[in-house]
Amino acid sequence: MFTWLKKKSPQDRKREQKMELPNIVQVDMHSHLLYGIDDGARTIENTLELAQKFVEMGYKKMILTPHVMLDGYKNTPDIIYNRLADVQKALEENNIELEIQAGAEYYLDEGFWKKIRNNEPLLSFGKERYVLFESGFRNKPQNMKELVFEMQILGYKPIWAHPERYYYLHSDDDLLDDMLSRGVLLQINQVSLVNYYGEQCRKYAEFLVEQKYVNFIGSDCHSLRYITAMQDLKKEKIYQKLSELNLLNNSLL
């Protein structure tokens, strides 16, 4: 048992009380809790501390989605599944009741094209075979439409991770319409709505919520700072609007 799981100061209790506010979803489907394989949790202690926080917030299940990108995190299914098994064991040993599954956050790069061309199995989740993908923030990825099409041909349902973070999208209504008409699902980061990435991203996230274009909400949690921001969101008016959306998160339970 890790010592930090036992210690509870008055501040900890206060924080926990805050966490008892109602939660919109019980499943998070975008996070970086698998330690040491991307820019998220660094150690098993980090992973367990974050997992415990999610349990306190009312989450029952998390899909853990490490980055997969050619220039940075060359995670393979083997690397991801091995780390998942380690974390699973540690959760059980520490009595943290949280169901976890592995997915991935695929970066649309040449490596992803190669996987698609070679028909390598992608890490998907849910009965619908959802695949989470992302791109760089400034430049629209080349061949985005073709990649989406190919994913769909292979029987996957693409989910576009945090569209609000792509500056190339903010002024490209046609791209958004096109992706929606192709059946691409949208996942916004909860923390975007509390200015975590700045005002422009917050406004675009709000626009997507108001238009009811959002299918999933995610934590995209890399560290404790995300948890604090998620708690802050509960105090915002937009939180009510989020809870009125027809979100698919809980269909993954």
Ligand SMILES: [Fe+2]
């Ligand atoms: Fe992410």
